[in-house]
Amino acid sequence: MRIALHALLILALTLLTQLGGIAWLLALRFRHRLLTFGLAYAILWSLALLIAPVMGRTPLPCFGEPLRMQSPAYCVLMRNYVSPELAAVARDAATQMTVTHPGTVTLALDGGFPFLDGMPLLPHLSHSDGKKLDFAFYYQGDGGYLPGQTRSPIGYWAFELGDETTCRPVWLTGRWNLRWLQSVWPDRTLEPNRTAALTRLFLADARVSKVFLEPPLATQLGLVGSKLRFQGCRGARHDDHIHIQL
Ligand SMILES: [Zn+2]
Known part of the structure; x- marks a missing residue:
């Protein structure tokens, strides 16, 4: 029973952070398990920061402007690693945004893990090679644009479109409506211009091959382009974030 629980915990930590399971495995050998886990995790986290760039994955910045992860939690969980080319795409777009819309802070969401091609960053099935990255929408309040703020505390799941019209319910889907959550979010609206x-910057970038945004929302925003795609009815909804891939 205890072995099964540890195995489950190792699996969960691996799926969530890639290296967290190894840290728990190391901690199992010691008496002060939580303390050892924290220490082992911190060491593995630091090693990833040093080694991943050599293996082809760059961490996106956790703090600062004009580009940063939406929450430091993405950095703690090591979900902010992407290929150097994708990091450059993100940096260039965020910088360009400050030229056309001064004061803009661009927030990245899930990118990828520091190591291994082919290991998906759940719940995203496609974020498995450092070539996919999600971005938060920009939001506004009564006083206008709110720099660095999102509606949901994790950047995801604050849906812009109302009741489901695009897809019929299907089994085994990543398309969660989470209707019960929607009333919890603070009263902010999408900042449509930014x-x-x-x-548009991603659509115009030759390094980007596809951009996922829910089609009705893309239409509302006046966006068109052959790279603009619908992810299909089994994939997650994209009316709460923008997904790009190389
Ligand atoms: Zn994505």
């Missing part, structure tokens, strides 16, 4: 401008 959100459209950022998406």
Whole structure:
């Protein structure tokens, strides 16, 4: 029973952070398990920061402007690693946004893990090679644009479109509506000019091959382009974030 629980914990930590399971495995040998886990995790985290760039994955910045991860939690969980080319795409777009819309802070969401091609960053099936990255929408309040703020505390799951019209319910889907959560989010609205401008930068970038945004929302924002795609009815909804891939 205890072995099964540890195995489950190792699996969960691996799926969540890639290296967290190894840290727990190391901690199992010691008496002060939580303390050892924290220490082992910190060491593995630091090693990833040093070694991943040599293996072809760059961490996106956790703090600062004009580009940073939406929450430091993405950095703690090591979900902010992408290929150097994708990091450059993100940096260039964020910088360009400050030229056309001064004061803009661009927030990245899930990217990828520091190591291994082919290991998906759940719940995203496609984020497995450092070539996919999600971005938060920009939001506004009564006083206008709110730099560095999102509606949901993790950047995801604050849906812009109302009741489901695009897809019929299917089994085994990543398309969660999470209707019960929607009333929890603070009263902020999408900042359409910046959100459209950022998406246009990705559509115009030759390094980007596809951009996922829910089609009705893309239409509302006046966006068109052959790279603009619908992820299909089994994939997650994309009316709460922008997904790009090389
Ligand atoms: Zn994505």
